[in-house]
Amino acid sequence: MSAGFTTDVRDWAAWIAPVDLAKASDEQKAALEASGTHAAKSQYYHLLLHDPQALRQRSLLFNAVMYGAKGLARADRELGATVESIQNGCVYCTSVHARFYLQLTKREEVVAALFRDGAAASLPARERAIADFAAALGATPPALAASHIDVLAEQGFSREEIADLAQSVAMFAWANRLMLTLGEPKES
């Protein structure tokens, strides 16, 4: 892997004109608020404000999928998001979610292996099971097989937790496509 993956904080610049916040409607302001405090100064969210209804519903889904209180540990959701983002080559998404994973787990060796060798990196069995599931589901078309689910089950994941992991990976199939095709990361 040599796509320049990092856990350093990155900024993101849009390729087309974002919404001017000074001229934002009440609906646009509400959509920005639903997207979290970090959205206030983010050009990515300002761009997505062009469609405030879509942004608002997507942010509510994102929050449920990534921060929902029940089920799969937050760190495992972040690992699924990170593997998918690496596979798609999304340097910005990877920087954010690998950083969250590191903050939660301190597993620097897992992140280093993924940055060096990609989704197929050599990992401990539990992380390997998550990465294989994420890489298969993230592929286009998805290449998920029953065996990916069985391996997670053998590692102790419940059906609910496996479904939560699928939600996280699917959410980043979406997020990566926005981040990669509407602008690019830059040094902050």
Add this chain to the structure above:
Amino acid sequence: MSALDVIDSVLGIGPGDPLDGLRRGREEARLRAQTSYDALFDPDVFTPLSAQERFAAAARVAEVSGSTALTRHYGERRDAQGPANGERLAAVLSHVETVARAPSEASRDDLARLAQAGLTPAAIVTLSQIVGFVAYQVRIEAALTLLGDRA
């Protein structure tokens, strides 16, 4: 808001099915997947893309992503709309195919081509959300299908 839940409909999930229980255990995610669909595809919601363009783009993403059921879902709705501007639609479909298949290959020039075809920044954002949403949806469909087999 439509009463239909598209993921249930596409997977044939009914009340009492194991997958119904699995989805209802995460009610907010279930709800917001549907309200995202409504925001992007409800014909009563104004967007700078025609309904024809929205459904045609979604059908193409589903097709590239190998989902027979979602290709049919969006294809039927596309075919129920009137004809579209051929040149503009061709630009839209070419772009969404790249974004669905290999998003890292899309560039600033691709957005310039969409602008030349008449898409405003708002139309480009809505189109991108549609591609992203269907990319999400096909993966939920794929995972639930396998989890349903293992209930």
